[in-house]
Amino acid sequence: MPSLREIRQRIRSVKNTAKITKAMQMVASSKMRRSQERVEQSRPYADQIRELTARLAAAAASGNDDMAEDLALLKQRPVRNIGIVLISPDRGLCGALPSNINRHAAHTAQDEIHNLEAQGRHPGVSYIAVGKKGRDFVLRTEQNLIAEFTDYGDHPAMDDATAMAHVAVDAFLKGEVDVVYLVYAKYVNTVTQTPTTVQLLPVQPPEHEETAQEHETNEEYIYEPNEQELFKALLPRYVDVQIYQALLENIASQYAAQMISMKNATDNANELVQDLNLTYNKARQAAITTQILEVVSGAAAL
Amino acid sequence: MATRNTLHVEVVTAEHELYNGEAEIVDAPGSEGQLGILPEHAPLLALLGAGPLEIKLHGEDEIIFVSGGFLEVSNNRVTVLADTAEKAEEIDQARAETARRRAEQSLQDARTRSERAEIEAALQRAIFRLKAVELARTRRRR
Known part of the structure; x- marks a missing residue:
């Protein structure tokens, strides 16, 4: 049985830990809210870019010119090398989220390799790691790392995403990789963040949904300077936007996961304090009982 | 379709929305030259x-500095997707x-041609x- 003093110290230290985790939980929850707002704010732009890409892609597909073929970012190639942009948190203390993302990325690569091996090919895998947790995973498993972006902070600018996209596009155009996937934690709600994979390159333009009004008026767009130039400018932007949104969602996911794991830590600490209090009281009672017995037996001896 | 005398204008960047409202005229810097857009403009993507x-x-002006991006006009809606945008009144003139x-x-100090081109672009933007x-x-003032 530990001494009374030892138990008291233990209780104090656990209480302090609980205070810290409680504070971290509250910080995480406010940061989560702010990062959610940021996801919301980026939505109008992202939606518009998506719609434009869809419209131009539809126009390109219906047109008789070979516009699509001229655009390298759209071109499908036989896959010899797989690229993965792995977006992960920079910091830990967010439960199983980083390992979930990393595992998902590894699965994505594995699935793709299996598919290709069935066709008799043996592709290589390269990573572009965003965030320390993902980078550490790539290094630990001794895989090829093309580039790493760490310390992107809580509110990355569009420029940060552009830089990441640039590396991915560059590797793709140089033929270092033939397909690029984007892996990140999609924010579903506070308790659920799902690791998600989307194909980044070659660009798969979203489906164009023709609105009723559009169909009715059958608008012919004027393109300035021309369709080709516009599409050329738009595609890289579309890639940027996809990465930017994934980055923002990932940050929201990270804080949500951190909030939950800090809440669990606080709950566990409080439970531990209760248990320790019980032990402390028992020990105290035992000590008092012994003392009384000593006094009584001392008196009896007289 | 009844003719309208205003346009609905939205100016957004990846980070936030700068303007969302009505306008009578929109004057935009197209890549090929200035674009003046009035209500009932034909669908345009620039x-x-x-x-x-x-x-x-209503005789009032909102001036936003934009650099790069896309402009779409359709059904009296003008959507500006700018790479960067700042409201004129928020630009720090001294800066x-x-x-x-x-x-x-740095233009005077620049050596290589690509350096010059980059700096010229920066200068253009500043101007x-x-x-x-x-x-x-x-x-x-008016």
Whole structure:
């Protein structure tokens, strides 16, 4: 049985830990809210870019010119090398989220390799790691790392995403990789963040949904300077936007996961304090009982 | 379709929305030259250059400095998707001025051609930002 003093110290230290985790939980929850707002704010732009890409892609597909073929970012190639942009948190203390993302990325690569091996090919895998947790995973498993972006902070600018996209596009155009996937934690709600994979390159333009009004008026767009130039400018932007949104969602996911794991830590600490209090009281009672017995037996001896 | 005398204008960047409202005239810096857009404009999709974007309504002007991006006109809706955008009144004139001077200075020091091109672009942007401020100032005085 530990001494009374030892138990008291233990209780104090656990209480302090609980205070810290409680504070971290509250910080995480406010940061989560702010990062959610940021996801919301980026939505109008992202939606518009998506719609434009869809419209131009539809126009390109219906047109008789070979516009699509001229655009390298759209071109499908036989896959010899797989690229993965792995977006992960920079910091830990967010439960199983980083390992979930990393595992998902590894699965994505594995699935793709299996598919290709069935066709008799043996592709290589390269990573572009965003965030320390993902980078550490790539290094630990001794895989090829093309580039790493760490310390992107809580509110990355569009420029940060552009830089990441640039590396991915560059590797793709140089033929270092033939397909690029984007892996990140999609924010579903506070308790659920799902690791998600989307194909980044070659660009798969979203489906164009023709609105009723559009169909009715059958608008012919004027393109300035021309369709080709516009599409050329738009595609890289579309890639940027996809990465930017994934980055923002990932940050929201990270804080949500951190909030939950800090809440669990606080709950566990409080439970531990209760248990320790019980032990402390028992020990105290035992000590008092012994003392009384000593006094009584001392008196009896007289 | 009844003719309308205003346009609905939205100016957004990846980070946030700068303007969402009505306008009578939109004057935008297209990549090939200035674009004046009035209500009932034909559907248009254009690349943007750098320069002041003017949104006019009831004799009042909102001037936003934009650089790069896309402009779409359809059904009396103007959507500006700018790479970067700042409201003229929020541009720090002193900072823009230093940026211009710095660009001019480094232009003189630049060696390689690509360096020059980059700096020239930066200078162009600085000048346009100053122009936007100037424009906003003169309009307000009137």
